[in-house]
Amino acid sequence: MDKDVGQSVTAQPTHWDERYRQSYDAEAGRYDQTRFGNRHGLYAKRLKNEWILDVLQRHNAEVVLDLATGTGRVAHDLVRQPFRQIHGADLSRTMLEHNREGVGENFESHLKLCQANMRSLAYRANTFDAVVLGSFLHLIPETDYVGYTDDIWRVLKPDGVLVAEVPNSFTVFNPVNMARIWHHKYWRHKRIKSYVAPWDLRRLFPLFKLDDLIGVEYPLVGKSFAFHRFQCRLLGRMPLTRWMGGRLMAVLSKDVE
Numbered sequence: 001m002d003k004d005v006g007q008s009v010t011a012q013p014t015h016w017d018e019r020y021r022q023s024y025d026a027e028a029g030r031y032d033q034t035r036f037g038n039r040h041g042l043y044a045k046r047l048k049n050e051w052i053l054d055v056l057q058r059h060n061a062e063v064v065l066d067l068a069t070g071t072g073r074v075a076h077d078l079v080r081q082p083f084r085q086i087h088g089a090d091l092s093r094t095m096l097e098h099n100r101e102g103v104g105e106n107f108e109s110h111l112k113l114c115q116a117n118m119r120s121l122a123y124r125a126n127t128f129d130a131v132v133l134g135s136f137l138h139l140i141p142e143t144d145y146v147g148y149t150d151d152i153w154r155v156l157k158p159d160g161v162l163v164a165e166v167p168n169s170f171t172v173f174n175p176v177n178m179a180r181i182w183h184h185k186y187w188r189h190k191r192i193k194s195y196v197a198p199w200d201l202r203r204l205f206p207l208f209k210l211d212d213l214i215g216v217e218y219p220l221v222g223k224s225f226a227f228h229r230f231q232c233r234l235l236g237r238m239p240l241t242r243w244m245g246g247r248l249m250a251v252l253s254k255d256v257e
């Protein structure tokens with residue numbers, strides 16, 4: 001099938017797909033409370049969304065897709081900004097129901113949600129100025145990155161960008177992150193598939209050009225919100241320390257050559 005004629009690729013679902021659909025359907029009701037229910041989680045969410053917003057504004061994005069949108073961590077902040085259209089897609093219907101409930105009365109009509117597998121999206125080719133993929137890639141092995149991102153390439157406009165949150169293998173230098181991983185993996189029995197080194201990003205996203213890389217999640221620095229935010233912004237941008245963020249925000253543009 002020609003991927004540029006506006007049809008989605010007909011990818012076979014992987015065994016992760018059914019597993020994650022079931023697991024996020026079951027977890028949807030407590031997802032926000034366990035992730036953003038405390039001060040630290042809320043802070044990390046606000047900071048990451050600020051980065052994302054910044055990137056989208058710099059690229060003059062108007063039509064944006066929040067992919068694997070879940071309960072709307074990113075999308076709910078985006079609908080409060082003057083973008084022309086915000087779409088959200090996710091595999092789990094129950095996550096989407098919570099997303100719809102949480103968006104806020106005045107913003108329901110600003111967010112178009114659809115149940116979809118990102119490996120075969122039902123959007124026309126060249127539809128979006130930007131696609132955001134937050135907190136998803138750690139769930140799949142790095143050998144699957146291409147299979148999960150090639151339909152993103154199709155739905156992006158030629159000058160579009162993918163803003164992807166990538167799990168950083170350098171996180172081992174941060175004991176708080178290590179404790180979190182341990183908790184996730186052994187206490188909550190969630191499988192973690194990939195942590196990747198920053199220099200592998202070009203290889204892992206061969207359809208895209210790596211335009212920028214920002215470090216996020218520096219939990220051991222600072223206490224007060226304003227100071228912490230300043231420190232994180234500084235560390236996340238500086239040449240060496242940005243590679244030490246618990247997660248990396250990769251800004252990847254669609255390579256059409």
Ligand SMILES: C[S@@+](CC[C@H](N)C(=O)[O-])C[C@H]1O[C@@H](n2cnc3c(N)ncnc32)[C@H](O)[C@@H]1O
Pocket residue numbers: 017020021024067068069070071072073074089090091092095116117118119133134135136
């Ligand atoms: C860790 S949650 C992240 C949700 C949201 N982006 C956030 O940052 O809070 C992962 C999400 O990916 C969704 N998901 C898993 N596999 C998917 C697939 N193949 N296509 C689309 N969404 C998928 C899950 O249903 C879940 O909502």
